Amino acid sequence: MKIYDFNELETNTLVYGGHSGQKLGVVINGENWFLKFPKRIKNLTNKFEISYTTSPLSEYIGSHIYESIGIPVHETKLGIKDGKVVVACKDFSFRKDTRDFRLDDYNSIKNDYVDGMEEKLKSVSSSSNDHNVSLEEVEVLLNNHPLFLKNPELKQRFWDMFVVDALIGNNARNNGDWGVLVNNKTNETTVCPVFDNGASFNTKSSDEQIKKIMNDNNMFESSVYKSIMCIFVENDKQLNPFKYIESLKNKDCDAALIRIVPKINVEKIKKMINEIPNEVNGIQIISDIRKEFYCKCIEYRYEKSLYPTYLIIKKTIIDGSYSKVIKEEQQKKQQRFV
Secondary structure (H helix, E strand, O other), X not given: OOOEEOOOOEEOOOOOOOOOOOEEEEEEOOEEEXXXXXXXXXXXXXXXXXXXXXXXXXXXXXXXXHHHHOOOEOOEEEEEEOOEEEEEEEOXXXXXXXXXXXXXXXXXXXXXXXXXXXXXXXOOOXXXXXXXXXXXXXXXXXXXXXXXXXXXXXXXXXXXXHHHHHHHOOXXXXXXXXXXXXXXXXXXXXXXXXXXXXXXXXXXXXXXXXXXXXXXHHHHHHHHHHOOOOOEEEOOEEOOHHHHHHHOOOHHHHHHHHHHHHHXXXXXXXXXHHOOOOEEOOEEOOOHHHHHHHHXXXXXXXXXXXXXXXXXXXXXXHHOOHHHHHHHHHHHHXXXXX
């Protein structure tokens, strides 16, 4: 795998927003890309803490896992800029040399005025804020907003992301991180490629902290499975994505498992991670312990949760006994997170 030198790239005049750290617009082979830099971690408390997050590395790995599963995702390259590991992301709003598309993210969509939508949202017990996203609110819009009804693949994409984000540990899929691309000339809409996967894989953990997690089975299970929380809330309570998936309470989520799990190739993902060079020109890209940890996370989450739940759903479909089997499994799995 190639690690690119981004130090001599031509810059462009484009500005890229968001909350995931500094960005720099650049030109690669005549096309517009932007570099994402690691965020600095403030208030260091001990010698084992790291100065910067590993979010560019996580962005690259998370995006390539999406790609390996066959879900459209933004193109990424891993490289070095000013002595730091950064990730280059291709600007998918451009065709040729003009910005032909705009991104209408979920946050914009949900703020559209739709007659009768406010009344439907009254039944929602949770509300979205700067730190959490109401899954109940999302479901109301997925099932009632004209844009989602016109583009049913957008609803599928949301649940596909819910499953894959659980696999990679992405706990920050906020309202600005998914949506549709709108053709500025024709107003036609298409589902936006998946982007912003930089919150995957414990980006604020140092190698020393990862070693501690790896050396304690209970700590590992808690860190990557039992205690992991996503950005979504239900009844004002933050969700563990695996507990939600295993609850079998949502048929749209179940359908996403049926689509996604057969496409997850754990060995292929592990091979991709292990092919990343440990260092380039004296700059560390990834350590052996971090590679081992990432591979173990993927393998554990797949074998412990996603694949077994997939088999249960598949069996209920074949047997035609969905309600009965689902109820039995829900009762069994309530014990797993106690």
